[in-house]
Amino acid sequence: MDILETIYATPAGKFVARKVGLADPPKLRRGRLLPTGPIVLGELEGGRIGRETLTLIGVTPGQPVLDVPEARVKDEKGRAVPPRYPAKPGAIVVDATGVRELTELEGIRCLLRPVMRSLEPSGRIVILASDASAVEGLEAKAVAQAIDGINRTIGKELRGGATSNLVFLKEGTGPSDLASTLSFLLEGRSAFVDGQTWRVGPAKVAHELSAKPFADRxxxxxxxxxxxxxxxxxxxxxxxxxxxxxxxxxxxxxxxxxxxxxxxxxxxxxxxxxxxxxxxxxxxxxxxxxxxxxxxxxxxxxxxxxxxxxxxxxxxxxxxxxxxxxxxxxxxxxxxxxxxxxxxxxxxxxxxxxxxxxxxxxxxxxxxxxxxxxxxxxxxxxxxxxxxxxxxxxxxxxxxxxxxxxxxxxxxxxxxxxxxxxxxxxxxxxxxxxxxxxxxxxxxxxxxxxxxxxxxxxxxxx
Structure with a gap:
């Protein structure tokens, strides 16, 4: 340990570090632990795989709060702010697999704004979208990439160790194909995976989730x-x-x-x-x-x-x-x-x-x-x-x-x-x-x- 590290570890060093914007980082939730707060599901038109997959992994989703003008409230300065959740949600799963038009991206904003400052520590945002290879038309393909931009940006805006990730689903993907990925992203196993995007498709051989997946392997x-x-x-x-x-x-x-x-x-x-x-x-x-x-x-x-x-x-x-x-x-x-x-x-x-x-x-x-x-x-x-x-x-x-x-x-x-x-x-x-x-x-x-x-x-x- 060098002299700077020694000073940094002292109470005075920690105080100075906080003053210059180097506060202690958040503690991350790790292991096979789901969030403690409710897991909310936001379904946009045409999406259903999110609900089916959550059911498959044993999660009963809660209802989302929507940021629509009539639901906004005034803060102490009289500014209109998004409605609040009654309790901090542990995660929100946004099923945007049916989104094909630019105007439909508003639905993602509407779902995400209320949770951006409301998620519990180490909370999760998981966005599900159809892969560009699974949609037709220039606008639909552009929309798929736009969702990737949304995910990467909100990952940088979240606080308290919360993460955001995007899963693109290929044509023919079912709940059993998605279950392991959604389980991983909601649990603490994905603690240091943030702002990422990858793809899931139909498995050639189906297997059920297990607490001991490598037994006898x-x-x-x-x-x-x-x-x-x-x-x-x-x-x-x-x-x-x-x-x-x-x-x-x-x-x-x-x-x-x-x-x-x-x-x-x-x-x-x-x-x-x-x-x-x-x-x-x-x-x-x-x-x-x-x-x-x-x-x-x-x-x-x-x-x-x-x-x-x-x-x-x-x-x-x-x-x-x-x-x-x-x-x-x-x-x-x-x-x-x-x-x-x-x-x-x-x-x-x-x-x-x-x-x-x-x-x-x-x-x-x-x-x-x-x-x-x-x-x-x-x-x-x-x-x-x-x-x-x-x-x-x-x-x-x-x-x-x-x-x-x-x-x-x-x-x-x-x-x-x-x-x-x-x-x-x-x-x-x-x-x-x-x-x-x-x-x-x-x-x-x-x-x-x-x-x-x-x-x-x-x-x-x-």
């Missing part, structure tokens, strides 16, 4: 010895998974400790080895039997070798691309090439780790940004290659996450990284882990080819 996590990787392993184990923890031999002791904690197994492996995919499959088969198959593989292992491009030689360049991207591709190529003993199952989930640096670039990280942008491109392309198989492929793109590595960043720089998002704080490793577990869930089969940012709506690339 094998999940492989690379880079599992510490930090985000260890949190990923713990989250999957909490949800019933048999975890195969993978990391380099130099991290063998830490890896064994994590694997033992989770009741799983450890595989010491350099993922850049040409036979890495074969060795993963062999390990699974030897530990769990020839008929065992991997339900999900989480390609978490990664490195940074930050240099300004003017100082970046070919070895440093290649090492980052090899670990962060090429190794993932080689492992997947092997596991997807045939029905290997201990290989991927028929409905496997493949997830990678991208980064906000891959979304927007970052000074001194040309090699890292290239590798993480490459992960996104690979996910989009592989999804198309696997279109005739019930395997899904997705990625998360973390922003600033509090780890041992980021704790070594100088205090002022670290505070800047923490504060430059809508939630004014860094995320926790579990935030990344929860999003990965959501993407790998059996009931998330309708989520495919998506990159979900876990960044608190980081201003970089926002």
């Amino acid at each position: 094998i999940v492989v996590v690379t880079g599992a010895a510490r930090g985000i990787g260890a949190a990923i392993g713990r989250t999957f184990a909490r949800d019933g998974a048999t975890v195969v923890a993978v990391d380099i031999p130099a991290s063998g002791d830490a890896l064994a400790k994590v694997a033992n904690e989770l009741g799983g197994s450890a595989l010491q492996l350099d993922i850049t080895a040409a036979d890495a995919g074969a060795r993963i499959a062999s390990h699974v088969a030897s530990r769990h039997g020839e008929d065992a198959r991997i339900w999900a593989i989480v390609h978490n292992a990664g490195i940074t070798r930050d240099r300004m491009l003017a100082n970046l030689d070919e070895k440093t360049w290649a090492s980052v691309l090899d670990v962060n991207l090429a190794a993932e591709m080689r492992i997947n190529d092997f596991l997807l090439s045939a029905d290997h003993p201990g290989g991927l199952g028929e409905e496997a989930r493949i997830v990678g780790i991208a980064s906000t640096s891959g979304v927007a670039g970052n000074k001194g990280q040309t090699n890292y940004a290239a590798s993480k942008a490459g992960v996104m491109g690979y996910v989009w392309a592989l999804k198309e290659d696997l279109a005739d198989r019930p395997i899904t492929v997705n990625a998360v793109a973390p922003g600033f996450i509090e780890t041992e590595m980021t704790a070594a960043i100088p205090f002022v720089q670290r505070e800047i990284f923490r504060r430059t998002n809508s939630l004014s704080q860094g995320g926790n490793p579990v935030d990344v882990a929860e999003t990965l577990a959501y993407l790998c869930g059996p009931a998330s089969g309708g989520v495919d080819g998506q990159v979900v940012r876990v960044c608190g709506q980081n201003l970089i690339g926002a």
Whole structure:
């Protein structure tokens, strides 16, 4: 802890920080917890999937308050203000799947204005809309993108750790396809996902939601010895998974400790080895039997070798691309090439780790940004290659996450990284882990080819 951080932690330091606009960030609701206040449903004309999906996940929605002229009240200064909710709502789900015309966007404003300053801490706004690919006409397609702009803006205007996210629904999507996504967004599992948009479509194989979605299922996590990787392993184990923890031999002791904690197994492996995919499959088969198959593989292992491009030689360049991207591709190529003993199952989930640096670039990280942008491109392309198989492929793109590595960043720089998002704080490793577990869930089969940012709506690339 440097001198500035020491001063900041004192009462006087906190007082000065508040005076200059650096108040303590809100505490976020995490875990499998729904909001404590009522979950309100706002249905615009033509929308019904929101109600059906809420019923499916066991939520009875409350009635929304509408901001219409006749319902407004006067404040102490005589100004007309929107009507108030009798109790702070925990969340509002806006079903805008039937919206096709620009004038119909008024309905979204009418629903959202009363909740913008009324949501409970860590409240939720979830907007459901039809994907542009599922609507006809130029105006309807423009409206879909307009809703995205609404979502990203209100995410930046909310207070107290509240978040807003938008789900675009592809043609043919039903309540069972949407249920896992809506559950994730309403619960504390999505604490650090804010201002984001992704798509859900019809699942090739339907599964019901479960409190232990990975029971009797094998999940492989690379880079599992510490930090985000260890949190990923713990989250999957909490949800019933048999975890195969993978990391380099130099991290063998830490890896064994994590694997033992989770009741799983450890595989010491350099993922850049040409036979890495074969060795993963062999390990699974030897530990769990020839008929065992991997339900999900989480390609978490990664490195940074930050240099300004003017100082970046070919070895440093290649090492980052090899670990962060090429190794993932080689492992997947092997596991997807045939029905290997201990290989991927028929409905496997493949997830990678991208980064906000891959979304927007970052000074001194040309090699890292290239590798993480490459992960996104690979996910989009592989999804198309696997279109005739019930395997899904997705990625998360973390922003600033509090780890041992980021704790070594100088205090002022670290505070800047923490504060430059809508939630004014860094995320926790579990935030990344929860999003990965959501993407790998059996009931998330309708989520495919998506990159979900876990960044608190980081201003970089926002």
